[in-house]
Amino acid sequence: MPKVTIDGQTIEVPNGTTILEAARMIGGKSVPPAMCYYSKLKETGGYCRTCIVNVSKGSEKDPRPMPKPVPSCRTTVMDGMEVQNLTSPALLEARAGVVEFLLLNHPLDCPICDQAGECHLQDLGYENGKSKTRYEFARREFEPIDIGEKIKLHMKRCIHCFRCVKLADQLTPNRYQGMLNRGDHSEISTYIQHAVDNEFSGNMIDVCPVGALTDKTFRFKSRVWFVKPEDAHRKCPTCAGKARIWLKGEEVLRVTGRKDKYGEVIDWICNECRFDKKKTSDWVIEGPTHIDHHSVISMNHYETLVDLKHETDNHRKQLTNKKVNLGQGALDPNNS
């Protein structure tokens, strides 16, 4: 069982755990952001480079630091490894550079994009990016195309995370979807718009971290922060039937999978649940989904007021603790 220290917080993890997984076991602010890694899919990660971390000590046996930042989603931990994420200013600058690269070709069409408000790239840019771009050239343009009947692909928004490709590979017996061309020219394609008719194909909407793959049945219907998410289930012969429905009044505007705090789907849902069950009577509603109050979706959700109070109380406690501990230097593991 190797021991790894991330930002001064030590944890013992099973062999073969990656740094990112170890950081997620610790939780809190030291978890590196990830755009392409998806714990529910195999062989994801390594494309986007947002999860880079600094390894200041390789292992107990070989304490030399690694010469440059490593992607934490693809690097397994060694016994005695010391990792810097938030504690290394040079790394944060490197990550800001990665974000700038991701945003080079990403259009500034958030006011139009249906993903706005729940977009991982928005969060990433807000937390780690710079507010200006230094890129002077025109961004690449693609016409939006339909993938099958219910999914819209906006290739100009794609950041090439390969999640949807891996999903198509792993959920379907036949491979329909892939990446064509290279570098700036690369684009997701279904080989001459070959219809994706697998009954789980809709999940590629959920795995897409940006607004490249969006639900056509929800297209321009409403902004996500005007709809109320509720956890609901139904008896479904093809999938587990556990979903999240987004209500506006009595109307179900869209159905998505339930996502954990890293924005990853907990249970895949089938296309019938996702696209065809658009009535409240189709679903058994369990209760409102808890939305973190940092998210714009929590606007006017009064449930969060209680949490807010809880959090401010915690924060106040931490501040008083900090005053007591001032001068000890180490990053407080509870300070997240």
Next chain:
Amino acid sequence: MLTNRSQTVAKKEMTLVERLYLPAILHGMKITVSHFFKKKVTINYPEERREFAKVYRGQHVLKRDDKGAERCTACGLCAVACPAEAITMVASERKKGEENLYREEKYASVYEINMLRCIFCGLCEDACPKEAIFLTDRIVPSTFDRGSNIYGKDILVETMEKRIDISPRQTKEVLDFKTHKEYAHNKL
């Protein structure tokens, strides 16, 4: 006793001067008459109009761009910023051939501001990423019924014949920013 400032009232017998009433009435008349010789606080609106501050926040306008296309793209940021929840909208997708009507591929087919709810704080103007909504120096006319206070696009969107100039409301920083044509924000 919520405020701890309540006082018990004592009903004392009035003195002779108080019972005469005349001194109190004269005192009141003095105040009234003194106002005859002061400057009037009212004006004869609408014949006379007061000078407005440059940043006065009155009735909203939905701007068009120089080619006459509506700038609003129904992103909903004004509605989410609105503390009075006065703004509602319905978005629609632009069809082929409507490029001269709407600037982006999505537009607001319904855009309503409830003027009874609006508190004229100007947060919608701050939130707008497309420079579509602005508050102007126009006064919202009063009405006799509630229904006509919900302003739709027919009232809010400016016409190309009678465009509404909002440039005096902009700060120097904003006007300077607008001169940087290299920002995607300022193109078109």
